[in-house]
Amino acid sequence: MKILLKICSTIIILWAIAFAQAPDTVWRTTIDLDLFDQCYAAQQTNDGGYILVGSTYYWEPGMPILNDIVLIKVNSTGHVLWYEIYGGSGDDEGFSVQQTSEGGYIIVGKTDSFGAGSYDLYLIKTTPEAMETNDDLSLAYNSNRHLVRKPNSTEFHVVYTACDRICYCKSSDDGGTWSDVTNLGKGKYPAIALGSDYLPLLTWTDDVGGLWYGKQNASGQWTIAHLYDPGILDPIVNSPPSIAAYRGVWPTMDTVHILVTIRSLLESGRESQHWVRDYKFELNNPQSSFIVVEEATGPAVPPCRGYPSITADDWGTFHAVWMRQDTVCYAVRQPRRPWNVWGWRFGTEGLQSAHPYVETYGDSIFVTWQHLESTTQKEDAYRGARHRNYDFHWDNFSQTSDLISVYPVNAWGFFTAYAEETQSGSPYDIC
Numbered sequence: 001m002k003i004l005l006k007i008c009s010t011i012i013i014l015w016a017i018a019f020a021q022a023p024d025t026v027w028r029t030t031i032d033l034d035l036f037d038q039c040y041a042a043q044q045t046n047d048g049g050y051i052l053v054g055s056t057y058y059w060e061p062g063m064p065i066l067n068d069i070v071l072i073k074v075n076s077t078g079h080v081l082w083y084e085i086y087g088g089s090g091d092d093e094g095f096s097v098q099q100t101s102e103g104g105y106i107i108v109g110k111t112d113s114f115g116a117g118s119y120d121l122y123l124i125k126t127t128p129e130a131m132e133t134n135d136d137l138s139l140a141y142n143s144n145r146h147l148v149r150k151p152n153s154t155e156f157h158v159v160y161t162a163c164d165r166i167c168y169c170k171s172s173d174d175g176g177t178w179s180d181v182t183n184l185g186k187g188k189y190p191a192i193a194l195g196s197d198y199l200p201l202l203t204w205t206d207d208v209g210g211l212w213y214g215k216q217n218a219s220g221q222w223t224i225a226h227l228y229d230p231g232i233l234d235p236i237v238n239s240p241p242s243i244a245a246y247r248g249v250w251p252t253m254d255t256v257h258i259l260v261t262i263r264s265l266l267e268s269g270r271e272s273q274h275w276v277r278d279y280k281f282e283l284n285n286p287q288s289s290f291i292v293v294e295e296a297t298g299p300a301v302p303p304c305r306g307y308p309s310i311t312a313d314d315w316g317t318f319h320a321v322w323m324r325q326d327t328v329c330y331a332v333r334q335p336r337r338p339w340n341v342w343g344w345r346f347g348t349e350g351l352q353s354a355h356p357y358v359e360t361y362g363d364s365i366f367v368t369w370q371h372l373e374s375t376t377q378k379e380d381a382y383r384g385a386r387h388r389n390y391d392f393h394w395d396n397f398s399q400t401s402d403l404i405s406v407y408p409v410n411a412w413g414f415f416t417a418y419a420e421e422t423q424s425g426s427p428y429d430i431c
Contacts, residue, residue: 029078037070040095046103047180048076053097053107056085069094069109069124073183081183082163086124088113100125103180133162142357142407143309144191144242150198157200159190166190166204166214184214184222189240195254195283196247203243203258209236211260211279213286225286227258227279235264235273239306245283246312254283257333259293259310259320266300273297274304276322278339293320293331293339313360313388321356321367328356328369330392345392346384353382355406361413363388368397368408368416377401381408381418398431405431 031037031052039054052074055067068087071094074080086092090113098106104126111122138160139146147158154174160167166184171177187204195201195215202214211228230236239261245254258279264272276293298304308322318333324343328350331341344350352372359366367384380401384394397416398405406428408418419428 027077029074031072031074031080039072040093041097043097043099045073045099047182049081050074050076050078051097051099051105053094053109055093055109066091067093069107069122071097071105071107071126075183079185081185082165084126084163087111090114091119092122094122094124133160133167135161135163138162140407141189141191141240142355142409143307144189144240146190146192148192148194148200150194155198157192157194159192159200159202161188161190164188166202168192168200168202168216170200182222184224185212187212191241191243193243193245193256195245195256201243201245201256201283203241205237205241205260209238209262211237211241211258213256213258213279215283215286223284227286227288233265235262235275237261238263238303239308242308242310244310244312244318246316246318253285255316256281256283256286257310257312257318259308259322261303261305261308261322263300263303263305271297272300272304276305276308276320278310278320278333291339294322294324294329294341296324298325307355309356309358311359313365314362315388317388319358319360319365321358321369323354323356326352326354328353328367330358330367346382346394349382349394349396355408357409359410359413364413366410366413367392367394368410368418370406370408370418371396373401378404379406381405381416381420383408383410383416404428 037056039052042050042052045051052072054070056070057067068085069092070085072083092111092113094107094109096108100106107124109122110119112119149156156171156175164186166187168182170179187206190204193201199216204212209230213225213227215223237260241258241260243258245256247254260277262277263274266272275295278291278293281287296304304325306323310320312318316335320331322329327344328346329343330345331339333339349371353369356369365386369382370379371382372379380396381398382394383397384392386392403421405418405420408416410416418431420431422429
């Protein structure tokens with residue numbers, strides 16, 4: 001691998017070019033972190049990607065020019081997966097990097113931010129990439145799934161965010177040990193499901209309101225598709241997406257459904273359009289086409305539609321919930337039929353609510369949400385259930401109107417978890 005530096009007026013752009021044994025270019029990329037960057041060393045990592053170390057320049061008026069150490073990880077085709085910056089108030093630079101046996105990194109450089117004064121040797125050891133996040137909300141979006149288990153097994157799959165990137169890893173022993181992290185690119189609000197082959201399917205959105213899909217194959221490789229890429233004035237995805245899949249009738253492959261809410265940008269003197277959209281496609285043929293489940297017109301903020309959640313039952317029927325402003329709504333899509341929007345189904349307890357979540361177990365459908373009991377009481381966690389041939393019945397699950405109970409989720413029809421104050425005004429515990 002050959003590293004070239006191209007100096008511009010305000011940015012040094014790093015060019016990374018990989019060569020085959022003959023001098024033919026395999027791939028090339030540029031890495032522009034909106035910083036003044038220099039690269040001093042690069043090494044191929046165990047996962048086939050590359051780790052690069054160098055320094056990043058920064059300057060404030062009236063202050064001396066200083067550097068911090070920058071550590072950059074790219075995948076096997078040169079796509080930036082993440083970067084970290086290390087340093088203090090002084091001048092710091094990194095000159096060499098080596099991957100450790102645990103999967104972290106050792107950086108050697110110099111520092112005058114720390115040490116005995118002037119420049120000192122600077123040695124940094126990072127933790128392994130696996131299960132490390134700097135994002136307090138990396139698992140906080142309860143309307144979509146971040147952790148799934150292969151049925152009747154000890155195999156778990158998890159997706160989360162770290163440093164604005166989408167991270168995936170797997171455990172085959174009930175969470176005792178985890179695989180190396182696969183970084184799938186920059187994004188936010190990831191969700192996960194399993195196909196009928198029990199391989200993971202992911203979806204996420206990005207900072208500009210686009211929608212992404214990722215599928216892993218049997219050899220562990222990932223196929224990534226950009227399902228929706230809005231232009232400057234186009235509608236944007238304004239919710240965490242939710243994903244579900246079901247095997248269709250042979251020879252049809254799994255049908256994948258990704259549920260999102262989307263809103264148009266507010267135009268001068270006009271209200272925004274709001275949609276609940278279902279991006280539907282076959283497992284190996286991701287398409288940008290979608291079905292409108294529901295639409296409305298209203299102010300851009302707060303959104304008229306939000307917090308979508310979707311799941312599939314054993315008969316191939318998809319079930320969805322979302323918020324219609326402050327109201328929990330529900331819809332059903334049977335195989336080869338359009339969506340049937342049932343709308344508001346949970347009485348007054350479905351009003352003044354938020355964060356609905358839907359899942360199925362056998363022939364039963366469960367919906368959880370948080371509901372503001374009254375202007376003088378706090379949120380409680382609710383759970384509704386229905387047999388596939390009947391309507392819902394529901395009740396207050398947390399029964400603690402003097403304490404805040406929020407973000408409920410359900411699993412396997414037996415377990416409901418939510419966050420609750422241990423006492424009024426105190427931090428939350430998981431119940």
